[in-house]
Amino acid sequence: MTQNVYKQHDHHSCVDEALTRARRLCEQNGQRLTPVRQRVLEMVWANHKPVGAYDLLPKLAEEGFNSAPPTVYRALDFLLDLGLIHRISSLNAFIGCNHPGEDHPSCFFVCRECGKAQELDASLMRSLATKAEQDLGLKVEQQMTELMGLCPACQKEAS
Amino acid sequence: MTQNVYKQHDHHSCVDEALTRARRLCEQNGQRLTPVRQRVLEMVWANHKPVGAYDLLPKLAEEGFNSAPPTVYRALDFLLDLGLIHRISSLNAFIGCNHPGEDHPSCFFVCRECGKAQELDASLMRSLATKAEQDLGLKVEQQMTELMGLCPACQKEAS
DNA sequence: ACAATTCTGTTATATTATAACCTAAACTTT
DNA sequence: AAAGTTTAGGTTATAATATAACAGAATTGT
Known part of the structure; x- marks a missing residue:
């Protein structure tokens, strides 16, 4: 995990x-x-x-x-x-x-305060690619997702 | 649409x-x-x-x-x-x-051959953000997804 | 018309990334 | 082990992307 x-x-x-x-x-x-x-x-x-x-x-x-x-x-x-x-x-x-080793989309969350990045489960990304291929006839070869925001600790400090 | x-x-x-x-x-x-x-x-x-x-x-x-x-x-x-x-x-x-105007994640497919970019429906992106917030306690403020590959026309030319 | 704000002009420079060419090290075949 | 081949690293220069800082002009609000 x-x-x-x-x-x-x-x-x-x-x-x-x-x-x-x-x-x-x-x-x-x-x-x-x-x-x-x-x-x-x-x-x-x-x-x-x-x-x-x-x-x-x-x-x-x-x-x-x-x-x-x-x-x-x-x-x-x-x-x-x-x-x-x-x-x-x-x-x-x-x-x-x-x-x-496992070929997978790059999918990260980055905290804008502390700067730490967490790799996320990419299964929803795969669904997105599949959907794009089915709906629009695209051939997806690579994909990346980047989320930005606050991690739990930095949310607390902000409040 | x-x-x-x-x-x-x-x-x-x-x-x-x-x-x-x-x-x-x-x-x-x-x-x-x-x-x-x-x-x-x-x-x-x-x-x-x-x-x-x-x-x-x-x-x-x-x-x-x-x-x-x-x-x-x-x-x-x-x-x-x-x-x-x-x-x-x-x-x-x-x-x-x-x-x-509508606040939404940036979500694009770009064809590596012709260079054209198609904006994709971002609902799966939203699900990803929601999941990250629920599972990991993150606060997502921004997100972007970029897919790369071949568009339908460029797939044909490649074959 | 005046002040305040927003936008633009200008020069300089910071930041990120690659080209090109050459030397050294490591594998490969005998 | 020697010669050839491939792969990696050293070095210099430069390309490509982005921002800082400050001055002047245009626009807006009063």
Whole structure:
């Protein structure tokens, strides 16, 4: 079951599991999880907030990695291709995927206060795609949904 | 009823209606549909393809308008605020809205071949938001969905 | 007519992303 | 292990998208 990022959880194991999944997925696909790629993935998973490409550059630099834009974009593109991360278009930012490997629509809620993003169940998205295909004869290949608003904690603070 | 942009239609009346709705909406809200704003809206409606801000600049220049980025972004922001256009985040582009005034999620299909975008019925989006609010206690304030794929005509050409 | 507000002009710059070309590392075949 | 092939990374430059900040003009309200 997809966890709730707005509740307390063992975040260390969160990241661990993401890395384990990543390693397995790379192996299955004959891809290499190189040091830059792995560190970028870990950084994306640092908290549950979508992270911008240019936020990663200085962090990579600190660790002695090369830090020009192409480095980070290549790593991000690699992770996107494998489905290990999603891109949040409305924020120009990237977030870890909870169930890579399974082909699925990108569907997130982002809290406008704390910035944390929760991946949502995408079954309604699939229905939407099916409906569009049936009603209008479209062929849907990709889809993304982004919701914005307040998470439970930030609603309380606002009141 | 929302029309189907992938079928032949009287596009002139398409634009006309959009302008009429815009004028009415501005009046209702005490806003001014100035020349730049109106031309930008017309240009966004020129065809059913999402248009980038920087595509508009030279067109405005041709017509003697000032053409620096802030000019077009201001007009676009104005139109967005009134709900007369939507932003397609995954394309950094803008498209006319079929039913401005009614507050509704942005929900589009974009054909990757011909580039035309069709606004879709957003009721399933609303269900998704409601579900997220009920299940996770979120407060959804905005939402957008973008589907990509092939429209009926472009599917035929591909075969 | 005056003040207040809204809109536009202008310059500069921030932010996000990619092109192009070259070097290095890793796999592959013998 | 050597040679060839593929894949990944380094580097420089630049493209594409978006906003800040401030001044001046037009419009609105009184």
